[in-house]
Amino acid sequence: MANLKILFRRLLDERASLIVLGDLFDFWFEYRTVIQAEHFQVLGLLRELVASGCRVTMLAGNHDFWFGDFLKKNIGLQIAGDFLTLEVDGRRFFLAHGDGLGPGDWGYKILRAILRFPFHIRLYRLIHPDLGIPLAKFCSRISRNHITRDRYLKRDPLWPEAKAKFSQGYDAVILGHIHIPVLRQEDGKIYCNLGDFISHFTYGRLAQGNLTLEKIKD
8 A cells, every 4th residue: 555655646746647457456346335445545545646637547457347437426537448549649559457368268258258247247236245245355366376477477478469469550568467567679569567566566657758667665
């Protein structure tokens, strides 16, 4: 939380815009009248950013994709869905969390489609929050333990997807998901993986057309 406050303070000072590529929350689900108490501080910081004039855009991650109206109506966030395309200084940017991209991993892709099916979301809302939230957080821990970061140190599964986007005319691809910070340039194209705020405390910064990978320190 301390590192997140430092980053938000920088954004306030610079009047910068913020784009969150998902997984800001370990689990996010909007019941009609309930919001998780553990998110209170982060939501307050986001509301302060928006109130100061900062534009904050949220993309779906694999842990926080069940968006309703709360973040938009009560916090003032812009909800972009699964991906976002931007044009900055004549260059095209593709931004996404990164889960489900690339070949293979069909088991996860099928599960992803099931979890995002509207009927299944309505069914889950029938579970009392005191049961539904702990259940989701338990499944989240299983997911983190199953997909370790060690295998990504040898091969970045998102790099082929970045190259595919380059062939579609994008000049820069910015992703997350694998929790390994990467800034790679090839033939004038840029691939950036933002890393995480769990152990690396890294984020991307685009200023005057230059994309850098920054690290927050207390």
